[in-house]
Amino acid sequence: MKSLISSPYTHGDSSLQQVMLQVVFALIPAIGIHFWFFGWGIITNILLATLFCLGFEAIVMWLRRRPIQTTLFDGSALVTAVLLAITIPPLSPWWLILVGSLAAIVFAKQIYGGLGFNPFNPAMIGFVVLLISFPKEMTQWVAPIANGEQGIGLMQSLQIVFGSTGLDALTGATPLDALKTGIRMGGEVSGVMAATPIYGQFAGFGWESVNLAILAGGLWMLWRKTIRWHVPVAMLGSLAAISTLFYLIDPSRYADPIFHLLGGGAILGAFFIATDPVSGATSTKGRIIFGIGIGLFTYIIRSWGGYPDGVAFGILLMNMAAPMIDYYTQPKVFGQKG
Amino acid sequence: MNSVNRKLWKYNGGLHLEDHKTCSNQMESRELPMPKRLTIPMQQHIGEAAHPIVKVGDKVLKGEMIAESSARVSAPIHAPTSGTIVEIAPMPMPHPAALDAVTIILESDGLDQWCELHPIENYRHVSSDELRDRIRDAGIVGLGGAGFPSYIKLDPGQHFAIETLILNGAECEPYITCDDRLMRERPEAILDGARIMRHALHAKRCIIAIEDNKPEAFAALERAQSQSGQADIELVLVPTLYPTGGERQLIKVLTGKEVPSQGRTLDIGIISHNVTTAATIADAVIDGIPLINRMITVTGESITTPQNIRAPIGAPIEALLDFAGRENGVETQLVMGGPMMGISLNSASLPVIKTSNCFMLQPKQPTVPESPCIRCGECAVVCPAELLPQQLYWHSRAREFEKVQDYNLFDCIECGCCSYVCPSNIPLVHYYRFAKTEVWAQEREKEAANIARMRHEHRQARQEKAELEKQERMRKKKAALKDKEKGGTDDAAKKAAIKAAMDRAKAKREANQNPEAAAPTDVPSQEAAATETQPATIPESTSKSES
Numbered sequence: 001m002k003s004l005i006s007s008p009y010t011h012g013d014s015s016l017q018q019v020m021l022q023v024v025f026a027l028i029p030a031i032g033i034h035f036w037f038f039g040w041g042i043i044t045n046i047l048l049a050t051l052f053c054l055g056f057e058a059i060v061m062w063l064r065r066r067p068i069q070t071t072l073f074d075g076s077a078l079v080t081a082v083l084l085a086i087t088i089p090p091l092s093p094w095w096l097i098l099v100g101s102l103a104a105i106v107f108a109k110q111i112y113g114g115l116g117f118n119p120f121n122p123a124m125i126g127f128v129v130l131l132i133s134f135p136k137e138m139t140q141w142v143a144p145i146a147n148g149e150q151g152i153g154l155m156q157s158l159q160i161v162f163g164s165t166g167l168d169a170l171t172g173a174t175p176l177d178a179l180k181t182g183i184r185m186g187g188e189v190s191g192v193m194a195a196t197p198i199y200g201q202f203a204g205f206g207w208e209s210v211n212l213a214i215l216a217g218g219l220w221m222l223w224r225k226t227i228r229w230h231v232p233v234a235m236l237g238s239l240a241a242i243s244t245l246f247y248l249i250d251p252s253r254y255a256d257p258i259f260h261l262l263g264g265g266a267i268l269g270a271f272f273i274a275t276d277p278v279s280g281a282t283s284t285k286g287r288i289i290f291g292i293g294i295g296l297f298t299y300i301i302r303s304w305g306g307y308p309d310g311v312a313f314g315i316l317l318m319n320m321a322a323p324m325i326d327y328y329t330q331p332k333v334f335g336q337k338g
Numbered sequence: 339m340n341s342v343n344r345k346l347w348k349y350n351g352g353l354h355l356e357d358h359k360t361c362s363n364q365m366e367s368r369e370l371p372m373p374k375r376l377t378i379p380m381q382q383h384i385g386e387a388a389h390p391i392v393k394v395g396d397k398v399l400k401g402e403m404i405a406e407s408s409a410r411v412s413a414p415i416h417a418p419t420s421g422t423i424v425e426i427a428p429m430p431m432p433h434p435a436a437l438d439a440v441t442i443i444l445e446s447d448g449l450d451q452w453c454e455l456h457p458i459e460n461y462r463h464v465s466s467d468e469l470r471d472r473i474r475d476a477g478i479v480g481l482g483g484a485g486f487p488s489y490i491k492l493d494p495g496q497h498f499a500i501e502t503l504i505l506n507g508a509e510c511e512p513y514i515t516c517d518d519r520l521m522r523e524r525p526e527a528i529l530d531g532a533r534i535m536r537h538a539l540h541a542k543r544c545i546i547a548i549e550d551n552k553p554e555a556f557a558a559l560e561r562a563q564s565q566s567g568q569a570d571i572e573l574v575l576v577p578t579l580y581p582t583g584g585e586r587q588l589i590k591v592l593t594g595k596e597v598p599s600q601g602r603t604l605d606i607g608i609i610s611h612n613v614t615t616a617a618t619i620a621d622a623v624i625d626g627i628p629l630i631n632r633m634i635t636v637t638g639e640s641i642t643t644p645q646n647i648r649a650p651i652g653a654p655i656e657a658l659l660d661f662a663g664r665e666n667g668v669e670t671q672l673v674m675g676g677p678m679m680g681i682s683l684n685s686a687s688l689p690v691i692k693t694s695n696c697f698m699l700q701p702k703q704p705t706v707p708e709s710p711c712i713r714c715g716e717c718a719v720v721c722p723a724e725l726l727p728q729q730l731y732w733h734s735r736a737r738e739f740e741k742v743q744d745y746n747l748f749d750c751i752e753c754g755c756c757s758y759v760c761p762s763n764i765p766l767v768h769y770y771r772f773a774k775t776e777v778w779a780q781e782r783e784k785e786a787a788n789i790a791r792m793r794h795e796h797r798q799a800r801q802e803k804a805e806l807e808k809q810e811r812m813r814k815k816k817a818a819l820k821d822k823e824k825g826g827t828d829d830a831a832k833k834a835a836i837k838a839a840m841d842r843a844k845a846k847r848e849a850n851q852n853p854e855a856a857a858p859t860d861v862p863s864q865e866a867a868a869t870e871t872q873p874a875t876i877p878e879s880t881s882k883s884e885s
């Protein structure tokens with residue numbers, strides 16, 4: 001197989017590394033806004049996650065006696081690191097990030113044979129492992145910095161990350177979390193929102209801005225054809241549809257669709273995680289089914305499940321279904337349609 | 339008749355490639371000075387190799403047949419100039435697997451003296467059969483790169499009515515411009531060829547399709563048609579998109595019909611030929627000139643003046659490269675055909691063959707390592723055959739040849755679109771060629787094993803029969819002796835014994851006629867279908883070994 005050179009002798013300008021780097025670039029605006037609202041937490045998260053993820057990748061490559069360089073710089077571990085860093089609470093302690101990176105790179109990716117062979121999205125596995133193992137740490141989110149207020153400084157941030165200062169005083173709940181707790185305690189959607197200061201104009205102060213920046217990055221990737229539209233549109237569409245339906249049935253118990261789209265991880269999930277080709281469906285029809293499934297699971301888990309956000313579980317559940325979806329949505333080949 | 343507002347269809351996928359055509363299509367084509375030695379392989383087409391009908395030392399004239407074959411799928415070969423046969427031996431030829439073929443070496447006498455030619459005065463007064471014989475005897479094969487004997491594609495048989503004859507002037511591969519140049523320089527010959535083929539096929543209509551990046555070629559054909567005073571051929575501009583020149587893709591674009599998977603164009607009443615083939619057919623019929631030279635694009639970054647050259651079959655490739663000028667100093671790679679579907683050649687001393695449409699000389703590219711497939715699906719998006727290239731790759735790699743066939747491996751036209759877009763830089767087509775070759779090899783092995791078993795069993799049956807007959811003879815002799823002694827007769831019993839023995843042998847023989855062994859597998863036909871799209875493939879030359 002090796003020595004025979006064979007056509008084509010020309011290649012388009014896309015490369016694996018480029019695809020992966022584009023995903024990271026598309027997240028830069030969101031990271032900036034995150035930094036603006038929540039301070040250093042996102043930066044420490046990303047740096048540590050990158051360090052750990054690349055570190056684990058290199059170690060495994062070395063153990064498997066594979067070329068370390070090409071794999072390390074293909075950008076896939078970097079994407080996993082950044083996505084994991086964005087999904088966990090800012091200013092996460094170092095050991096939390098270490099455990100998350102271990103789960104993502106070693107267990108979710110390399111044990112299955114590395115890039116291309118992982119049935120689940122590595123960052124989501126990392127996130128879910130942490131969510132289940134360390135529920136307390138995973139729900140302590142730094143409260144957004146209100147106008148005129150002084151955020152947590154760099155030094156203090158480092159002290160928190162490396163464990164010499166507690167975080168408790170500084171944290172608040174995420175919008176979805178607060179809403180869920182509020183409704184569970186008997187409140188109505190509008191009441192809970194009015195009573196809790198973290199809600200901005202529509203879906204949570206700070207959060208909606210970050211989500212809009214993520215959306216912008218996602219649209220840029222669509223424009224660059226880094227990703228295709230099917231999964232994000234199907235996922236957000238189905239989420240919007242089902243949340244509108246329930247909102248119309250009982251607006252006092254169910255949040256409105258805008259809140260569902262912008263209040264949690266739906267945008268990030270739709271554009272950056274569910275579009276991970278390795279763990280998703282590949283055919284066009286398959287991708288639409290895959291996206292719809294994630295949207296529905298997200299809503300079900302958010303509304304009636306035990307966790308505030310359902311995007312990660314929705315994606316992992318549909319990852320499981322992806323091979324089957326692909327099997328049943330094989331396109332008809334040229335000349336076999338008639 | 340030309341239709342600007344004609345309805346056209348689309349096929350799935352395809353690529354907008356930089357066409358790199360203007361570097362070679364601006365210049366009038368030039369004639370290569372006759373080389374001193376011509377190296378003429380006997381396998382320049384799909385099918386059986388031709389057999390030399392000349393001996394070393396023979397003098398031949400230009401246009402004289404020097405090799406022929408009685409096989410249906412084959413083509414005779416003619417002397418491109420006058421001279422002496424100096425050698426006949428197996429030699430390397432331009433082929434993806436760098437195979438050898440029996441080759442005739444002709445030393446030119448410098449006179450370029452024609453043999454007697456037999457023009458057909460008015461092809462309209464001649465039967466289809468006679469036209470086909472002429473085209474066959476002229477050694478004409480698909481000149482777009484396929485190399486399938488053209489006369490067969492002009493013989494639809496009793497059961498097929500041909501609705502449309504399509505002349506393919508799409509020339510969708512980047513860099514190649516030989517069809518373009520020929521359409522500009524000899525549009526009349528192409529129109530004549532079209533009319534001859536239409537006449538032979540009794541086709542209801544004829545379309546010449548040209549990609550819209552060749553407006554000059556279109557205009558030239560238009561002019562020629564109006565000068566001819568006939569408006570019987572429809573000239574159609576089709577959008578430039580790789581691989582619109584693929585037979586199935588072009589048919590889809592022009593008619594909206596899809597050739598059935600693993601079927602033939604004939605099944606939907608369509609026949610298509612390349613435009614250069616058409617011009618060559620016109621020469622063969624109207625002037626009696628066999629296929630002895632062709633237009634070839636010589637291009638690439640390492641060629642000083644990319645251009646089209648008319649060169650005799652058998653000319654060394656390096657003569658063409660030098661004629662166009664080579665940039666020196668860089669390590670280069672030589673490709674026959676275009677960058678998407680061509681084959682790389684490891685020597686420039688190989689000869690021009692009938693299917694050589696282009697020689698491309700490029701600086702050697704560093705090989706980029708292959709990364710794992712990330713299932714991004716880009717390959718499926720661009721695949722004109724609507725396959726799932728990533729699945730084909732997966733199963734080819736795992737050597738799961740049944741599965742690859744389930745994913746319709748044999749519908750792959752090897753256009754290379756999937757490899758071109760793959761971000762992981764996987765040489766996908768290479769894996770498919772590998773899988774196809776493996777499947778053919780397995781089929782052949784199975785067949786060979788069946789034949790061997792059959793032979794073995796036949797021999798056993800024969801030996802047993804012989805043994806029985808021998809015993810019978812012995813017994814008869816003994817009995818006869820005894821009879822003489824005794825004078826008694828038990829003729830009836832003897833006859834019965836012989837008959838019983840014969841019956842046993844016969845029963846055994848019949849049992850050995852294994853029905854499986856007799857039924858042909860369907861793969862060889864796929865093989866032929868697939869090879870139509872590819873200059874040459876590894877298996878044909880070995881398939882003879884069993885027969």
Ligand code: SF4
Pocket residue numbers: 710711712713714715716717718727728731756759760761762763764766
């Ligand atoms: S383009 Fe390459 S990486 Fe993408 S699915 Fe196809 S084979 Fe895999």
Ligand code: SF4
Pocket residue numbers: 717720721722723724725726727749750751752753754755756757766767
């Ligand atoms: S080479 Fe085969 S699989 Fe690849 S795009 Fe072309 S037809 Fe499809």
